[in-house]
Amino acid sequence: MRNVLSTILLSLVVGGIAFAAIFFWQKRRIDHHHAHLSSFDWFCQTFDVTPEQRVRIEVLHREHFPECQDHCVHYADTRQTLEIITRDPKLDNSPEHKDAARRLAELAREADKKFIDFIYKIAAEMDAEPSERYLERMKGWLMRAGETGGTRD
């Protein structure tokens, strides 16, 4: 026969130790795995990209990066201009203000279009099932950016 109170205390302690041991063991494994993983590696692992597909897709990514970075810089500059104009009460609703806002919205739309073209190019290189998953995930990001970004105003 055992005391209920001491049994409960022992169970809590042992359960806590089991939780901590499993959680920190798994966390260490995950941290170690992610420490050596680039975002491109993550993409290849998540969407079951074969080594042959990886070579072709990597080329597409390399081609896309400079154009994407140029667009990013252009977008950032336009947004900064718009912010400066917005802060100036004299320029509120001025033609410059409207022009900057229109230009920023255009750039955001172009960015979305480039993104969509690119993900379809990538999906075309992948197997059917992972390519569908990939498109779904990427479209999810596009929708979230549209809902929260406020760049398409």
Place this chain on the structure above:
Amino acid sequence: MSENDYEKKFESALESLRETTEAGDVKGFEHEVWSEITHREEGRGWRSWLAWLQSGGILMPAPAAAASVLVAVFAGASFGLSEANAYGKEAALALEQRYVESIHPVMMSASHAASHPSH
């Protein structure tokens, strides 16, 4: 006022005084008794709990105690696994976000602005 009337009034006043005094005494007495009972009950409450704990409380069979410890180990391990799973999903989501930011110009710009707020 006749002597008879005077005696009647005296009697009724005495009766009324007696009643008041008796009622007051009973109330005081009751109050003391209940206070004492409450005091004793309180004392007996925690003392009896202490005595119960010192004596070992409720006893359970050894197999039931072992099963309880096993269940706790299983529950702790399951909870640890589920929490680690959530942590892994969060880490994967961070990588996914980095990937998307590397291929979408506006998201790249937003990420750059967040990491370099002075620009």
